Amino acid sequence: MRRGQPNFFLVFDRLGVDPFTDLFEITLLAEGTVRGTGGVRITAEDCSTDVPGLYVAGDTATRELICGGFTGGGSHNAAWAVSSGSWAGRGAAAFAARRGRPGRELRPVGTAGLRPTGTVTVGHREVVADVQREVLPHDHNYLRHADRLGPVLRSLHGTWSAVREGLGADGEELFRAREAAAMVAHGRWMYHAALRRTESRGMHGTGSGAALPAADRWAGRGLEPSGVGTAAEDRDRRSSRMIEVVDRDRCIGCDLCVEVCPTRVFDRGPDGVPVIERHDSCQTCFPCEAYCPTDALFVAPLANAVAPGSRFHDVRQLEESGLLGGYRRELGWGKGRALGARTAIGPEFPE
Structure with missing residues (x-):
């Protein structure tokens, strides 16, 4: 662990703390609604969005299409930043080439933080302080009970009205004002989505107790906050990618899939073959x-x-196309295979 993540141990070493045996203080940090998985919705493989000509990458873009609810630090996020950046760059360049030079005068469309509806009376520092006051305190955003989130959201609604009417700036400060406006918008989306969920999941629990009976209904649904006047709409996750095949002829009943699945998709079947239960x-x-x-x-x-009859349900077609087992081959997992991590980038690792 020290060789693989030396920076993690640096602070502990300097404090004289052994993280494996010593007790040490921790500080709670606000993680948002679901850490690392949110972002602007992507509509195509070039990282385009619902807004023509707008392309997103890195932490701005949702990773849901490639990894579902999973995220990670370090290499995972770096890989996503590099790949999505290249896709979005190519997509944006192709869009510009197709569009050509506009034949009419460009019209600005941004308002909040850029073009207030009234006299400039609010600065970006005041707005950031307002957002932090409603987002950072643990009594607001830790257990996330509905009776606490409601007043917080109403406060942010008031901040948003003040931003629309009176937040503005010039020069570099204009960029800061726009960032502050985005923080208010995100805070409102976050709390609105949180209030729409009535179940408990991880650190999220909007009721006074754990509303576990509702968890199964929400497990297959997502929330897509949109717009700045309204917020979240339900979206059925049945349309997203998911496990489709358990081949009974290949399965040996080892239960590894049952054990490693973080969301308990599989149950052990009566004959030992796992079934897709959830x-x-x-x-x-x-x-x-x-x-x-x-x-x-x-x-x-x-x-x-x-769709019914799709080749992605047909085991024979999946075998012939090399898709079945393809991910495992790419990883280099399995007897006699070279680990992908040893051959992906740079010189081979010494044995």
């Missing part, structure tokens, strides 16, 4: 495929629901 809970994180020693599992690569 299909809508699949987050497309792919450990089931990676750990299956016989390549008996397959996760569909589509953003829409797999």
Whole structure:
């Protein structure tokens, strides 16, 4: 661990703390609604959005289409930043080439923080302080009870009205004002979405107690905040990619997929072959495929629901195309294979 993540241990070493044996203080940090998985919705493989000509990458863009509800630090996020940046760059360049030089005068459309409806009376520092006052305190944003989130959201609504009417600046400060406006908008989306959820999941629990009976209904649904006047709309996650195949002929009943699935998609069947019991809970994180020693599992690569009769349900077609077991081969997992991490970038690691 020290060789793989030396910066993690640096602070502990300087404080004289052994993190494996000593007790030490921790500080709670606000993580938002769901850490690392939110962002602007992507509508195509070039990282385009619902707004023509707008392309997103890195932390601005949602990673849901490629990893479901999973995220990670370090290498995961770096890989996403590099790949999405290249896709978005190519997409934006192609859009500009197709569009050509506009034949009419350009019209600015941004308002909040850029073009207030009234006299400038608010500065970006005041707005940031207002947002921090409603987002950072743990009594607001830790257990997230509805009776606390409601007043917080109403306060942010008031801040948003003040931003629309009186937040503005010049020069570099204009950029800061726009950032402050975005913080208010995000805070409102975050709390509105939180109030729409009535179940408990991880650190999220908007009731006075754990509303666990509702968890199954929400496990297959997502919320897509949109607009600045209104907020979240329900979206059925049945349209997202998910596990589609458990091949009974290949399965050896080892239960590895049952054990590694973080959302308990599988149950052990009466004959030992796992069954997809909670299909809508699949987050497309792919450990089931990676750990299956016989390549008996397959996760569909589509953003829409797999139609009946699709080749992604046909084990023979998946075998012939090389898709079944393809992820495991790419990783280099399995007897006699070279680990992908040893061959992906740069010189081979010494044995």
